[in-house]
Amino acid sequence: xxxxxxxxxxxxxxxxxxxxxxxxxxxxxxxxxxxxxxxxxxxxxxxxxxxxxxxxxxxxxxxxxxxxxxxxxxxxxxxxxxxxxxxxxxxxxxxxxxxxxxxxxxxxxxxxxxxxxxxxxxxxxxxxxxxxxxxxxxxxxxxxxxxxxxxxxxxxxxxxxxxxx
Numbered sequence: 001x002x003x004x005x006x007x008x009x010x011x012x013x014x015x016x017x018x019x020x021x022x023x024x025x026x027x028x029x030x031x032x033x034x035x036x037x038x039x040x041x042x043x044x045x046x047x048x049x050x051x052x053x054x055x056x057x058x059x060x061x062x063x064x065x066x067x068x069x070x071x072x073x074x075x076x077x078x079x080x081x082x083x084x085x086x087x088x089x090x091x092x093x094x095x096x097x098x099x100x101x102x103x104x105x106x107x108x109x110x111x112x113x114x115x116x117x118x119x120x121x122x123x124x125x126x127x128x129x130x131x132x133x134x135x136x137x138x139x140x141x142x143x144x145x146x147x148x149x150x151x152x153x154x155x156x157x158x159x160x161x162x163x164x165x
Contacts, residue, residue: 048091048103056090123154
């Protein structure tokens with residue numbers, strides 16, 4: 001069995017199809033050469049509070065059912081037959097493993113106008129000028145691109161503030 005990856009040009013052609021036609025390529029053997037692969041799906045959820053009465057396992061099962069149904073609609077009709085294992089992190093898991101406040105992967109601020117965008121905490125503390133912040137609960141915001149931008153902006157500010165240029 002040849003397990004080498006398809007040529008880069010084939011990958012770029014496939015990527016061009018996906019980006020320009022909003023089409024999914026469902027021929028997974030094209031990308032995997034017939035070897036097993038993995039599929040990751042993140043579903044955002046809210047954070048928990050200590051007295052949280054959410055039925056997280058029930059919500060997890062409903063979300064899983066939705067994802068499987070959607071994948072079947074997209075053409076992966078036998079997806080369940082190919083699942084070897086699943087990992088599901090609930091908010092309590094994120095809190096226990098990564099010490100994330102309230103298990104919130106994208107920050108524990110509320111979702112109202114005064115805790116979004118520019119209103120989020122900025123990257124330097126107002127009172128303690130040598131205390132800096134970066135991450136999902138700070139300005140510019142949550143999500144991997146904005147968290148990375150937050151880290152970049154904070155790093156640049158520290159370099160400027162401490163004259164490391």
